Amino acid sequence: MAVSAFDLLDLDSLLTDEERDVRALVRRVADDRVRPYVADWYERGEVPVRDLALEFGKLGLLGMHLKGYGCAGSSAVAYGLACLEMEAADSGVRSLISVQGSLAMYAIWRYGSEEQKQCWLPGMAAGELIGCFGLTEPDHGSDPAAMATRARRDGADWILTGGKMWITNAPVADVAVIWARAEEGVVGFAVPTDTPGFAAREVRHKMSLRASATGEITLDEVRLPEAARLPDARGLKAPLSCLTEARFGIVWGSLGAARDCLDTAIAYAGSREQFGRPIAGFQLTQAKFADMALELQKGYLLAMHLGRRHDAVGLRPEQVSAGKLNNVREAIAIARQCRTILGANGVSGEYPIMRHANNLESVLTYEGTSEIHQLVLGQQLTGLSAFAG
Template identity: 85%
Template sequence: MTAPLDLLDLDELLSDEERDIREVVRRVADDRVRPHVAGWYERGEVPVRDLAVEFGKLGLLGMHLTGYGCAGASAVSYGLACMELEAADSGVRSLVSVQGSLAMYAIWRFGTEEQKQRWLPGMATGELIGCFGLTEPDHGSDPAHMATRARRDGDDWVLDGGKLWITNAPAADVAVIWARTDEGVTGFAVPTSTPGFSAREIKQKMSLRASSTGEIVLDGVRLGDDARLTEARGLKAPLSCLTEARFGIVWGALGAARECLHTAIDYATSREQFGRPLAGFQLTQAKLADMALELQKGYLLAMHLGRRHDAVGLRPEQVSAGKLNNVREALAIARQCRTILGANGISGEYPVMRHANNLESVLTYEGTSEIHQLVLGQKLTGIDAFGG
């Protein structure tokens, strides 16, 4: 058998260092995640702090940032790490993405030197957990109309409002909270021990069950001005953080798709029906060929974006193109692989249905497919169709 990504010898696109990083992350996923993740998913829990410390030891948290204990790795290396983590589980990759590309990146990019020194070294080691509070109960895809407010009270700020579907929130030590002020949207690094801050674990999820997700309530949270992210001005600041995190999803979704396709190939070559392996039927081979093709196309897209990110940076619409295509195709691959496994496809013994369920959330969070279509449409036509 040929592994799906070996058809076009895509491994040759990587440097020796990039392959080494990939192998290290793959080993930690094999050792620390795969033996347990089916149980975590079934129970709806995940050992966030234990995993964060393990990932911190390998330099995976904020690995693409520089200074403050961060590894300063390339965008492609970070993408490969996301791919290997999500091959184990999307929720585990989300832990790393939210920690590094949202919470840490926001402080690293927009915070003061004091804020960076206070939070980033501990977040890089996994001793401190961060979350990113932008999405609200009534304002998901439309953060410009967020209801959370921050008002001046003397030298302090007082925050009131709520955030929903916030990864890592129940375990977080610091929450990057975005709020409307008289001066526009402003970010705050909020210690979660601050009076008036509370985070409730969201239960009964059918997707991303091996991920800690919470609802944040801000009830008169009083902060000094030293909590304000002074370089964050307007809605472009949190949206730039989302662009940073979406890049990891471009790669991560491929990991989930690859794991499903590997599982389907192994199953189809060993399972016999009507006197021959499932893989010996033309319809099965057609499914496998089409899925392998889409997986490789997605990998080439991710690689192009990664190399461009390292060379000159990426524009938001380029990241939107990557997330739109790769998550959409990864979900289609997971669903198709489920059909090859038949009834066994819904069993927790195999990772396929878990990945398919997770990818339903990945399709939605950090910009729905429709939002990314509108981003591309606006770039193509010059017309803003949001809300139209």
């Protein structure tokens, strides 16, 4: 009798009843609200962000790991499971949840004033307001310390000038968390997107994360009051801590894409006959399945360990780097291998595997490329930084 990959090691036994309930809820939402439509969204390069945000907000999925201000206050493991189940449907839709909760909301929750939190977080938790996180620039991706966006004082106000690129949710956002360099160092702002001088242009012709709204932000002498500055954000460590928060969700989410690819390939191999029998019965196919299932389970155990530590004592950035590096790298390898099992059908939009593989190309890069995470781990192992030479 066939079992699912996670059943091989009885990994469900690691979860609490509450965590299983969260997983079941998000899986049901993904099955009902995302899976039937996502292939069409992906093909058209459009996604109903606001409709989805409202539905996710009603279920408490936005900023679900934060406390107060309408947020659910769930455990890190529960949040990770939510990311896994949503990314099993699509990485781009999962990124809506991650950017909203772990980047935009987290930045305001962690570094904002009480007035900013009261102004933005309840509406964002409900999905009534959409947020984005502007750190990456056209010429500065892996090196945010070199950002060109500037913030200068003008009397009691601030003036922002510059641009951000590859910003998820930017085309539909109500508030943008923008990071800029000022005389005192890196500072952050909660910028209402209807502020004069702020513009967001949707990035078109993407071959990956097509079921996600991605934008380029232009800041043309955007005037903001002091009340828009995040008062507790001092230096580059502030935005980097937000990236660490978001990377944790990716550690889990990437496993969802990999699981969906493997489930699809196993089901396909069981019904696809060549040489008089199902291809699932061939030794080479079973060897592929065995190797992929092992990597998937090892990635899950790594994610679970990091999740339990996150809930108990917190995580160091390099620990999250280890999870992101391993799990995304293995997830994309699983997607590519599963594509080979489906043969030519593997590139068809009728099946989710090529869509997952294309999406994972972006997941491999954003929130820190594999090379950046290798250097983070290398610095921890050697005590020497290889980032500047």
